[in-house]
Amino acid sequence: MSTAGQVTEVKRAVREAVERSRDRVLEISADVQRHPETGFREERSAALVADWFTGMELPFERGLSRTGVKARMTGGGSGPTVAVLGELDALLLPSHPLADPGTGAAHACGHHAQIASMVGAAAGLAAVQEQLDGDVVFFAVPAEESTELAWRRELVRAGELRHLVGKADLIARGAFDDIDMAMLCHTAGEGAPRLSVGDSHNGSVVKQVLFQGRASHAGASPWRGVNALKSATLALAAIDAQRDTFRDEDAVRVNAVLPQGGSAPTAVPDRVEMEVVIRARTVGALREACAAVDRAVRAGAVALGTTATTETTLNYLPHHQDPELVELCRANAETLFGPEKVVRGWHRGASTDMGDLGEVMPVLHPFTAGAVGDAHSPDYQVTDHVTAALEPAVLLAWCVVDLLVDGAAEARRIMDAAGRTDEDGRGRQDRTAAQVRDDYAALRGRFDASYTFDGADTGAGGDAGRVRRGED
Ligand SMILES: [Zn+2]
Ligand SMILES: [Zn+2]
Structure with a gap:
């Protein structure tokens, strides 16, 4: 495949496949929203994801950093591996109207929509799997939010966790060693643009x-x-x-x-x-x-x-997105939503463990509309699951298509720009996965x-x- 027209055809097939899964994607977003679970305790949400992967006949591992679920879709050709992530966890916010009455957990950061956009992207990409020159990992990751830290410290002392937040723990365990770049789409607060790209975090x-x-x-x-x-x-x-x-x-x-x-x-x-x-x-x-x-x-x-x-x-760690991935996402978002709906993001005072992942590989983290209220407040709620979950599924899957068609030239170019391709161009990082992890651990250790x-x-x-x- 080489012409732009062929890529457009592949993207059309992806979009149609996501659309065929529309009801189930919207339902999983609403289902996880109705059953919030805090970090490292997301058993029910993880089981829904596992069921989805089973239904798609995708091989997967589960129980990573307690609750993570990771599936791999094999491309028609070999090449770099791109991950689409979905964060599993809710906040502890008993005053939220959708809070679990028993635990006080509530989806006041919209992560349930990420789970839906991740499995929706899997449904879309399954239709064009053979045309991808590289694998796609779909990874439900635990514990992005910093909650219940005393309990998590106990788990660290007991040797069950190495770090207090999900992606840091997964990196330390090597769960990202076989992935070359990663992306997710997060919901923003009320009044946010349709999509913002390139935001950074403290x-x-x-x-x-x-x-x-x-x-x-x-x-x-x-x-x-x-x-x-x-x-x-x-x-x-x-x-x-x-x-x-x-x-x-x-x-x-x-x-x-x-x-x-x-x-x-x-x-x-x-x-x-x-x-x-x-x-x-x-x-x-x-x-x-x-x-x-x-x-x-x-x-x-x-x-x-x-x-x-x-x-x-x-x-x-501070979060900075890969500028090349941001550009690729912006182009796809402008096609999907119209250029006037896509804005350049800004620096946010909040924090995310995508900062940690960005230290070991290129990452992408656009923000979508679809919610009302301010994030982490009792009035924050995803009310439009199409905007928050379904359309981001198409967006993320289109980004994966651009990265992995044509011998994965775009993925390799981005890895090269990020200094992670060896001179043979085979998509291997210039440091071994273990070295990348060691460097990351050393950086953490400075604090x-x-x-x-x-x-x-x-x-x-x-x-x-x-x-x-x-x-x-
Ligand atoms: Zn949050
Ligand atoms: Zn969040």
């Missing part, structure tokens, strides 16, 4: 800080106490004092809460927990903002003479640390504060 880091002082009678002998709450409030003030130093273009956000602020006002608080989420647009800005928060924590500890034990975990800082230790030279354990 990376995010979580710091859990425990300030420990000494309790004493708050009325009779407060001077005997060491007030951990005052350390925490000073640290918060010190964080706020630095906001002017964050550059606009870095989109830094620092948000903190005190999940535990002391037990009773009759005693000097000796144990206070602070949790901080730090976000920024680049790895460098994220590290700088983390260092600023560390200084603020130490300032609070030194001022009162408490100890501050800090555990830092990288949540998501992950835990240490205790003793604000009361004045040291031999009189310098306040010592890092007692580990490195910062």
Whole structure:
């Protein structure tokens, strides 16, 4: 196949096949929406996906990072592998009108529509499978959202998970080793353009800080106490004092809460927990903002003479889409929806684990309309499953067609531009999959640390504060 007309014919066949699956695609979107499950617990949703793959006679694996389901469609020729993803998980939002009354889970980020667009794309591409020079993986992935972190930390300690979010865990397990590029289509908020392409997202880091002082009678002998709450409030003030130093273009956000602020006002608080989420647009800005928060924590500890034990975990890497994939998607979206309906995306302050995947392969993450309300709020709901799920199924499948027809020339060109094709042009990455994973782990490792800082230790030279354990 070589002419544009032939590609148009293939795309027409894809669209007709998606249309034939219309009712089932819309039903799976609504079904998953009605049965929300939080990350790493998406058993029912995963079973629906598995049933779909079984019906299509696609070989698949399940139980990846607990609930992931991954099917492979073999192309007529060999070549690179393109993945279409769908995120399985819901948020924890009991006030949402469609929340599960038992668990409080609710699809307030529209991920159910991604599941439908993924299986819809599979239905569409099955009609032209023989004309693709490369495989297509359809992958339902768990736990994009950062919820139930205490439980997830237990799973990490128990060795069941390596990371707190789905794609990071799947990457570490090698579940993306046999995939060369990946795409999904996410729903946007109310009033969003029909489709936006090329949006980027902040990376995010979580710091859990425990300030420990000494309790004493708050009325009779407060001077005997060491007030951990005052350390925490000073640290918060010190964080706020630095906001002017964050550059606009870095989109830094620092948000903190005190999940535990002391037990009773009759005693000097000796144990206070602070949790901080730090976000920024680049790895460098994220590290700088983390260092600023560390200084603020130490300032609070030194001022009162408490100890501050800090555990830092990288949540998501900054997300940047592959520019060539974005262009390919834009062209297809303009054909499907009309050029006036497709806009160039912007930088979003939120975060996604597609940032992690973008570190190991080219990724595409357009946003579609079809929902009302603001994402992650009780009024957010996909109300138009055709716009949110069915049409994105055609869009994603068309992108796959462009990538994999003609000896997968376009996929190879994009991999080459991303520095991932060897000189033989066989679509192998220039690093082995294990090397890519190692580099990714090393990047994560630059953030992950835990240490205790003793604000009361004045040291031999009189310098306040010592890092007692580990490195910062
Ligand atoms: Zn979300
Ligand atoms: Zn989301």
